[in-house]
Amino acid sequence: xxxxxxxxxxxxxxxxxxxxxxxxxxxxxxxxxxxxxxxxxxxxxxxxxxxxxxxxxxxxxxxxxxxxxxxxxxxxxxxxxxxxxxxxxxxxxxxxxxxxxxxxxxxxxxxxxxxxxxxxxxxxxxxxxxxxxxxxxxxxxxxxxxxxxxxxxxxxxxxxxxxxxxxxxxxxxxxxxxxxxxxxxxxxxxxxxxxxxxxxxxxxxxxxxxxxxxxxxxxxxxxxxxxxxxxxxxxxxxxxxxxxxxxxxxxxxxxxxxxxxxxxxxxxxxxxxxxxxxxxxxxxxxxxxxxxxxxxxxxxxxxxxxxxxxxxxxxxxxxxxxxxxxxxxxxxxxxxxxxxxxxxxxxxxxxxxxxxxxxxxxxxxxxxxxxxxxxxxxxxxxxxxxxxxxxxxxxxxxxxxxxxxxxxxxxxxxxxxxxxxxxxxxxxxxxxxxxxxxxxxxxxxxxxxxxxxxxxxxxxxxxxxxxxxxxxxxxxxxxxxx
Amino acid sequence: xxxxxxxxxxxxxxxxxxxxxxxxxxxxxxxxxxxxxxxxxxxxxxxxxxxxxxxxxxxxxxxxxxxxxxxxxxxxxxxxxxxxxxxxxxxxxxxxxxxxxxxxxxxxxxxxxxxxxxxxxxxxxxxxxxxxxxxxxxxxxxxxxxxxxxxxxxxxxxxxxxxxxxxxxxxxxxxxxxxxxxxxxxxxxxxxxxxxxxxxxxxxxxxxxxxxxxxxxxxxxxxxxxxxxxxxxxxxxxxxxxxxxxxxxxxxxxxxxxxxxxxxxxxxxxxxxxxxxxxxxxxxxxxxxxxxxxxxxxxxxxxxxxxxxxxxxxxxxxxxxxxxxxxxxxxxxxxxxxxxxxxxxxxxxxxxxxxxxxxxxxxxxxxxxxxxxxxxxxxxxxxxxxxxxxxxxxxxxxxxxxxxxxxxxxxxxxxxxxxxxxxxxxxxxxxxxxxxxxxxxxxxxxxxxxxxxxxxxxxxxxxxxxxxxxxxxxxxxxxxxxxxxxxxxxxxxx
Numbered sequence: 008x009x010x011x012x013x014x015x016x017x018x019x020x021x022x023x024x025x026x027x028x029x030x031x032x033x034x035x036x037x038x039x040x041x042x043x044x045x046x047x048x049x050x051x052x053x054x055x056x057x058x059x060x061x062x063x064x065x066x067x068x069x070x071x072x073x074x075x076x077x078x079x080x081x082x083x084x085x086x087x088x089x090x091x092x093x094x095x096x097x098x099x100x101x102x103x104x105x106x107x108x109x110x111x112x113x114x115x116x117x118x119x120x121x122x123x124x125x126x127x128x129x130x131x132x133x134x135x136x137x138x139x140x141x142x143x144x145x146x147x148x149x150x151x152x153x154x155x156x157x158x159x160x161x162x163x164x165x166x167x168x169x170x171x172x173x174x175x176x177x178x179x180x181x182x183x184x185x186x187x188x189x190x191x192x193x194x195x196x197x198x199x200x201x202x203x204x205x206x207x208x209x210x211x212x213x214x215x216x217x218x219x220x221x222x223x224x225x226x227x228x229x230x231x232x233x234x235x236x237x238x239x240x241x242x243x244x245x246x247x248x249x250x251x252x253x254x255x256x257x258x259x260x261x262x263x264x265x266x267x268x269x270x271x272x273x274x275x276x277x278x279x280x281x282x283x284x285x286x287x288x289x290x291x292x293x294x295x296x297x298x299x300x301x302x303x304x305x306x307x308x309x310x311x312x313x314x315x316x317x318x319x320x321x322x323x324x325x326x327x328x329x330x331x332x333x334x335x336x337x338x339x340x341x342x343x344x345x346x347x348x349x350x351x352x353x354x355x356x357x358x359x360x361x362x363x364x365x366x367x368x369x370x371x372x373x374x375x376x377x378x379x380x381x382x383x384x385x386x387x388x389x390x391x392x393x394x395x396x397x398x399x400x401x402x403x404x405x406x407x408x409x410x411x412x413x414x415x416x417x418x419x420x421x422x423x424x425x426x427x428x429x430x431x432x433x434x435x436x437x438x439x440x441x442x443x444x445x446x447x448x449x450x451x452x453x454x455x456x457x458x459x460x461x462x463x464x465x466x467x468x469x470x471x472x473x474x475x476x477x478x479x480x481x482x483x484x485x486x487x488x489x
Numbered sequence: 490x491x492x493x494x495x496x497x498x499x500x501x502x503x504x505x506x507x508x509x510x511x512x513x514x515x516x517x518x519x520x521x522x523x524x525x526x527x528x529x530x531x532x533x534x535x536x537x538x539x540x541x542x543x544x545x546x547x548x549x550x551x552x553x554x555x556x557x558x559x560x561x562x563x564x565x566x567x568x569x570x571x572x573x574x575x576x577x578x579x580x581x582x583x584x585x586x587x588x589x590x591x592x593x594x595x596x597x598x599x600x601x602x603x604x605x606x607x608x609x610x611x612x613x614x615x616x617x618x619x620x621x622x623x624x625x626x627x628x629x630x631x632x633x634x635x636x637x638x639x640x641x642x643x644x645x646x647x648x649x650x651x652x653x654x655x656x657x658x659x660x661x662x663x664x665x666x667x668x669x670x671x672x673x674x675x676x677x678x679x680x681x682x683x684x685x686x687x688x689x690x691x692x693x694x695x696x697x698x699x700x701x702x703x704x705x706x707x708x709x710x711x712x713x714x715x716x717x718x719x720x721x722x723x724x725x726x727x728x729x730x731x732x733x734x735x736x737x738x739x740x741x742x743x744x745x746x747x748x749x750x751x752x753x754x755x756x757x758x759x760x761x762x763x764x765x766x767x768x769x770x771x772x773x774x775x776x777x778x779x780x781x782x783x784x785x786x787x788x789x790x791x792x793x794x795x796x797x798x799x800x801x802x803x804x805x806x807x808x809x810x811x812x813x814x815x816x817x818x819x820x821x822x823x824x825x826x827x828x829x830x831x832x833x834x835x836x837x838x839x840x841x842x843x844x845x846x847x848x849x850x851x852x853x854x855x856x857x858x859x860x861x862x863x864x865x866x867x868x869x870x871x872x873x874x875x876x877x878x879x880x881x882x883x884x885x886x887x888x889x890x891x892x893x894x895x896x897x898x899x900x901x902x903x904x905x906x907x908x909x910x911x912x913x914x915x916x917x918x919x920x921x922x923x924x925x926x927x928x929x930x931x932x933x934x935x936x937x938x939x940x941x942x943x944x945x946x947x948x949x950x951x952x953x954x955x956x957x958x959x960x961x962x963x964x965x966x967x968x969x970x971x972x973x974x975x976x977x978x979x980x981x982x983x
Contacts, residue, residue, distance in 0.1 A: 046597050050816040052590065053577045053599060053696040057732050085812050087860070089837055096815020152833075154820070283860035285869060288703035288809055290732050 009215035010250070012243045013223075014178050014208055015126075015170035018185060020195045021133060021161050021203040022065045028132045028162040029056030029099065036201050040155040048160035050094030055289050058083075062130065062162035063106075063293065065194040067303040069164055070107030070128045072188055072310060077295045081106045083130075083287040088280050091154055092134040100165075101129035102284045106293065112168075114184050116177045123181055124169035130293075135159035164194075170209060170220065175239035179232050182206055190336040191310050199231050206235055211256070212246045221246070222256040226270065228263045238263035241270045314339060322352035331360055337374045338364075341381055348385020351392070358388065362402060366409050378412035379405070387415035395419070396426050399472040428475040430482055433466065437479070437486045440465045451487050459483060497983035499524035500659030501975060504568050504716040505743075507662060511567055518567025521662070522551035522611050525569040528659045529613065532978055537635045538645075538655035540574050541582055542614035550611045563609030565723060571661035573652045574615040575622050576602050576707065577696045581612075585698050586630035587620045589817045589824050589844030599696020600728045601665060601707040608723045613661055616651030620846045621814065622672055622700040624648050625918035628909055629848045636905070637680060638976040639943055643902040646676030646918070652710045653680040659979040663711040663720060667697055669704045670802055671898075671922025674934035677710050678897035678946020681936045681974055683967075684710045685717040685960075686922075688953045689929030690735045692721075693728030699813040701806035702733075704926040712974060714935060714964040718743050721956060739957050744964030749783040752962050754949075755790025755890030760921055765899040768940040773896045776937035776947050776970050783969045785962075790886045790893055794878040798924040801879070803916060804859045804872035805927075811856030817844060851912065879927045887952045892962055895921045897934040897946030921948060931956050933963045936972040944972075 027034045030047035046054040070077055084102035110125035135156045139149035166185070172178045186197045186204060197204040206229055211221035226242050229235040241263070246256050260273045309317070311333040318329040333339045338359065345355050363384070367374060387408065391401040396419055404418050411418075419425055427433060440462055441448050451458040462483050466474050499521060502510070510516035526544050533539055547569065554567040577583045577595035584590045598606070606612065619629035627635040627650025635650045637643040638658035645654040649666030653676035656664050666673040668686035677684025685708045692707045699705060709720035722741040728734045756777065761770065781787050819825035819840030826839035845853070859868035886893060898918055908915040925932045930950055937947035947966070951959035 049821060051577075051596065051822065052583070052585070052593070052698040052816070053595075053694075054597075055695050055731050055733075057730060087812050087815060089815065089818060089834075091818075091820050091833060094816060094821060095812075096818060097812050147832075281862045283811075283857065283862070283865075285808060285812070285860055285865075288701075288733075289699075 008251070010212045010243075010247045011215045011217070012173055012175075012239070013170045013211045013213060013220055014172040014175075014239060016166075016168045016172065016178060016181065017207045017209070018166040018182070019205040020069070020164045020166065020189060020197070022062050022164060023193075023195050023203075024059055024061045024065065024162055026059060026061075027160040028059050028062055028130070029160055032160065034161045036196070036198075036203065038157050040153075040157060042157065044156040044159060048094070049156055050096075056099060056287075058290060058293070059162060064303060065162070065192070066106055066128065066130050066164055067295065067300065068192050068194055068307060069166070069189065070110065071300070071304055071307060072192055073107070073110035073112055073125045073128060073166070075107035075110030075125060075128055077107045077300055078104070079296070080104065080292050080294055081129075082292045083290045084284045085287050087283040090134070091152060092137045092159070094135065094156065094159060098131060098134065099287055099290070100131035105129035106295070112181070112185060112188070114177065114180050116174075116180050121171075121177065123171050126167045126169050128164060128166050131163050131165060133158050133161040133163045170211070170223075175236040175243070178208065178239055179236045182235060183232060187311060187335055191308055193308060202230070205230070208235070208239060210239060210242050210246065212243055212250065222258050224256065224258065224272075225260045226263060227260060227273075228265070230265070234263060234265045237265075237268060238270060241268065245270055311336075311339070318352075322356070324352060324356055328356045328360060331364075332356060335374070341374060344381035345384050348382050349388040349392075351388070354388060354392070355384075358384065358405075362405050366406070370409075377409065379408045383408055383414060390415055390419065394426055394428055394475055396424055397472055397474070397476065399467070400424050400426070403472075424471075424473060426475050427470055427473050428478050430478055433474060433479055433482045434486065436466055436469055436474075437462070437482050440469065441486055448487055459487075462487070495983070496524045496527060497979065500528055500979050500982050502662065503713045504565075504662050504711065505713070505719055507568060508565070518551040518554040518611065519548065521567060522547050522569045522613070525613060525659065525661060528982060531982075532658055533660060535636060535641055536638055536654050536658050536660065536978070537633055538571070538616055538651045538658060538660050539614045540584060540586065540617050540630075540632055540651065543581055543612050544614070547611045547613050554609065554611070563607065565605065565719075566609035568610045569613050569662050570605065570610040571613055571616045571652050571655040571664035572602055573618055573649050573664070573666050575618055575648075575667050575698045575700075576665060577698065578602055578612070578615065581615065583615065583698070584632070585621045586618045586632055587844065587846070587849070588631045591631075591824065593823050595696075597696065599707075600693035600730060601724055602696065604723055604726070605665070605720070616649070616655055616664060618651055619648035619672075620849050621698065621810070622648040622667055622669055622705075623810070623848050623852055625671070625675055625915055626903070626908065627651060627654075627676070628905065629846055631846055634905055637902045638978040639681060640902065643904055643943070644679070646679035646898065646902065648672040648676070649684075649710060650676045653677050653682055653684065656680070656682045656710050656712060657976045657978070659976070659982060663709060663716055665707060666710045667705055667707050668922075668926065669700045669806060670926050671919040673708050673710060674922050674932060674946065674948060675898045675918060677934045678936075678948075679902040679944065681944030681972070681976060682710055682712060683714055683717050683933065683935050683963075684708070685721060685933045686925065686931060687721060687725065687956060688737075688931045689926075690733050691737045691931075691954065691956070692724045693726070693731040693734045695728050695730035699809075701809040702813060703809060704802075704806055714933070714960055714967045715743055717933065718960045718964075721960075737956070738954050741960075742957050744961040746968065747961075747965060749780055749785035749962060749965045749969070751784065751786065752965075753786045753788070753889070753891045754780065754962075755788055755886055755893045757795065757886075757893050757895050758789045758791050759793070759795045760895050760924075764917065764920060765896055766901070766940075769896050769898070769900060769945050772938040772940045772945040773947060776966070777894065779969045780966050783965060788890065790890050792879070792882040792886055792924065794875060794882050795924050797875045798879050798927050799916065799920055801872040801875035802923045802927060803855065804868050805876065807852040807856030808859045808869050809856065811853045811860065814845075814849065814853055817841065819844075848912070876927050879924055883924075883928045883930060883950075883952075891951070892955075892959060893950040895948045895950070896937075897921060897948040901940050901943035901945060925950055929953060931959050933959055935963050935967050935970070936974055937970060938972055
């Protein structure tokens, strides 16, 4: 039997606000343990939460970018459970009246446009960080546990999709698109390793074509895009195997172990909770007035789709180029920064998509870690366009810049790579090359124009690619005709 | 010192009278604080109003005010004040009368305490209470009960029993309390002093250890209504640390000497008579007659849903408490059960079993149950609806009355141990005060007279933020009632 996977994602985004969600402590990742905490985020007796305005603005930005509906009123709830990383014994979260509902985000998968529904977007706070001493790194069987409250109370936005994703690859593409969007919104570092972007998945399988949903499991602990795809594939495989052997999928939480690549159900004690949600009496309802929503809308940064459209309209770039260039905010910003130094969007676009991305992929480097700055690349492109160096040599120089971070001018000067455009100098070389290849010269004179390319190639070889192609062609025609 | 006289006279002074004498340099802050500390020394072994004294600091602070007396002195300079141990005080152990926090040394000070300290009060110490403010007799304190200064065999009421007893016994010129279902007003009534619960939101809750967050308010326990107004003036205001606090729309004014002409007062029909002791009703009715004679327009008022207020409160307040008290888990501060534990759950269980008393456990269980999956709508949801109806009832009643009036408590002070075996009877001590907390309204208890030698309280209730009206009427009523507020323990000091 063919099975169809059904996947819904629950994404947690730590916001990059200066301060925490309900107190004034610094929210930035890191710091000496327990140096960024106070009575509120340590839950001392009598301490009270006060909502962070900036975080609510970021939340509104995310909600609008995901095309959500923002009701005029939403409230905070307490989610009650005991755990050492949860100092109050409850997490302030949102429950049946979330900040935003009913959005969607489109992705392209298998050349098809898929719209993934967003069920809700809500605000909550992060927990502290437990470090369990012991082999497993989990609380069960730990010798002792240490708690770092620096993370306690960091603003966290939860985004829940509808179960409308049908393959691990599509899930990965969705998460990547969402991450890119969040980067454009400038609301989070979205660093999966540091935990500022986290993704859990609800997974079920059903016979292909069936309209009903199968029993789902909740897959946790996927801390990279690769792990998300791998974990989902494993869990789908596991569920299909259970069904094929006539068994039934049990609703439970499943832990992905990225070291072994296996999925293992968690002990029921670790997740069986009655959270006893009730409205948080220490906070007043959030009233998202239409003027507030209008202000956030007006202040929205340019989103990738809009930016791609602008590239097509203003720079006359093909749709494909525009999409690739805007696929990450860093690349897109890099593109625009380079244009400030070299204002030919077509040439810059081709260089980024060809040379720059090629180098990054081949070397496994992130753009952020690339040694060539937009100014550096702009300088190189100027030298090429002015004829100081040839295009071919330019590519070599670029590779050197990537490795050393040097400026194009310095590399050219040090290696004597200046383009030869002097007709007399090229004529002397042309004479030598024609003399050495009489048969080809005869063919050209007999009308086989294509042979000119052969002679240009020979001259390039002689000059190490430094010959100016235009001057070389003219000189060769002269000499061959003579 | 001649005008102020001996210790007995000093203990009779209201805060406003004392400030006047200090201002005219007829009394020093040190002498005043000294008189109260001496009374504490003499009687607190019997009364047990205090859990912890800060006598040395109090003397030093009073001496400092004395040195800097005159122009530029803060407005409440030198007033010896008792603070309920539910308000955190930096560097002074704050226990909430619980084993759980027996050695808890706060790292910050509650906004309400900070504001009074900035205004110049001298803190004498932290007062006893029912554990985590849960109770109506102060017998739920893990450190032993407080006794009523009018009769040491009886309870002072609760949960702010230590603060009320301290003021009645001449062990503080005034005190801070907190009121979730009557915890300021009921002990004030039983101890023959004045207790004001302000409108919810008018006084910051930051640093008030939470019992039921949507009910809790901090407020004054004083000898006179004018003192309550004076303290309130320095307590109110929006606090950036409490999202539920607001700026009071009015400047709090000191009541003036005038009659009650034209003040429409409604007696809540559903709550008088049934369930209230006859002798309490008799004192109450006499007081009402005096108010009527002073010009008050007295009529009946109705709160049709008020009989459901008590059950609704005992769903909602424990529900909030069950979450509020979850932070006492032995992980970061306070008690942690000793010995080796199989896992963290066992540590939680042993810590909370040892740290909490029976009443606290009972309310955590009640609240947890009411919020549990499958029961939420039937209990919490239903109780919220009752709360809305009670709010609407009050709004309707205030269409025909400026203020509502009730006895504060159904009985006078009862004997120690009399109700400890029967939680439901104990809960009924707050039958007249709880509806006010459901609606977040301001209410004040003033002494109405004695029944069998024990004080009876009269409660006036006003619309939200009507403190000025409420305090003015209470002051006028206080004058016409003419209660002799001096308790036997203060008379002994003469």
